[in-house]
Amino acid sequence: MDNSTINYLELAEKIKYWGKELGFADVGFSDIDLSEYHHHFEQWLDNQYHGDMSYMANHGDMRAHPDKLHPGTIRVISVRMDYLPENANFARTLKKKEHAYVSRYALGRDYHKLMRKRLKALGEKIKHYCHKLDYRPFVDSAPLLERPLAEKAGLGWVGKHTLLINKHAGSWFFLGELLVNIPLPISEKKENSCGSCVACIKICPTQAIVAPYEVDARRCISYLTIELRDTIPVEFRPLIGNRIYGCDDCQLICPWNKFAQLSQETDFQARQGLDTATLLELFAWDEETFLSTLQGSPIRRIGFECWQRNIAVALGNSDFSSNVISALRAKRSQATAMVAEHIDWAIEQQQTKQSEITISVKQNKQHRLHARLVRSIEKGLPRDA
Incomplete structure (x- = not known):
């Protein structure tokens, strides 16, 4: 024209x-x-x-x-x-500590x-x-x-x-x-409708939203698991939970997402079972499997080292399992220095949980023995005692 x-x-x-x-x-x-x-x-x-x-x-x-x-x-x-x-099974995956949580966009x-x-x-x-x-x-x-x-x-x-x-x-x-470079008419700007809601600020696991409309990326789980190429600060590791790539908590809690629209794009649907995979399944991958399985995935860009680092942290946060400790120890000899440091942390977390379980079992056993003793004494007492 x-x-x-x-x-x-x-x-x-x-x-x-x-x-x-x-x-x-x-x-x-x-x-x-x-x-x-x-x-x-x-x-x-x-x-x-x-x-x-x-x-x-x-x-x-x-x-x-x-x-x-x-x-x-x-x-x-x-x-x-x-x-x-x-x-998407958001909350369900977050509650299953043995499963891997991948941000929904990835x-x-x-x-x-x-x-x-x-x-x-x-x-x-x-x-x-x-x-x-x-x-x-x-x-x-x-x-x-x-x-x-x-x-x-x-x-x-x-x-x-x-x-x-x-x-x-x-x-x-x-x-x-x-x-x-053409003078198209400018659209009307929408009114901010957050109002007094602070749900996203309160829900953030690491308190990365330091003020309304202000995020300290250094505390954000998405930054820690995707952008950071170095050691994840120890203070944040327990807060990461089973999130191995990104975090959606601030969106999950947002009341406006009850109006969210499902994607019509087949490319954005879950692939390679990433929405149901366990941490141990993904930790078992070698680098070749990582690269081939995640071909075309945004996850691939963090590299195999950070992938292992993230899963090691999540395994440390999972419930105690001898299988988890065995898997961590098996990977350590092949791991880079950075990944090995996170594996050591994870093993320590698992061993602490194991000790807590042992102590709890002993305490329960003592309580049962004490209760049995009390019942035995009560049975032997005269009726008018």
């Missing part, structure tokens, strides 16, 4: 329609002014809340100016894609390629209609403040746990962006 005759209001509606055709649950448009968000981000960095994620501190100015990331950008098209798998295939391909297809549809379009797709792959952009685009609001929440879809979704 002739660019001079384009009705951008009409084009915006077409883009929303095309987005739905491509599997995006929602599409919105924002300008590129992020000044109201950037100061908060800079303060977050100054507080060292990003931990070892040095990439968060890189390209700081670019994060606040998408047009520096892709020259000519004047609008950002933000999209949402739901990922909640069927039969049960299926890696979302990056799928969403990027769909965003590129959306860009081409727009370009066919508006020839002057220049676009660039991003899916968690560039220095972009994607949640603020999505909030400005009307896809929801940033909650107290710093994740985006949608009134009609909760927070179980991925975000993606198209940076474009």
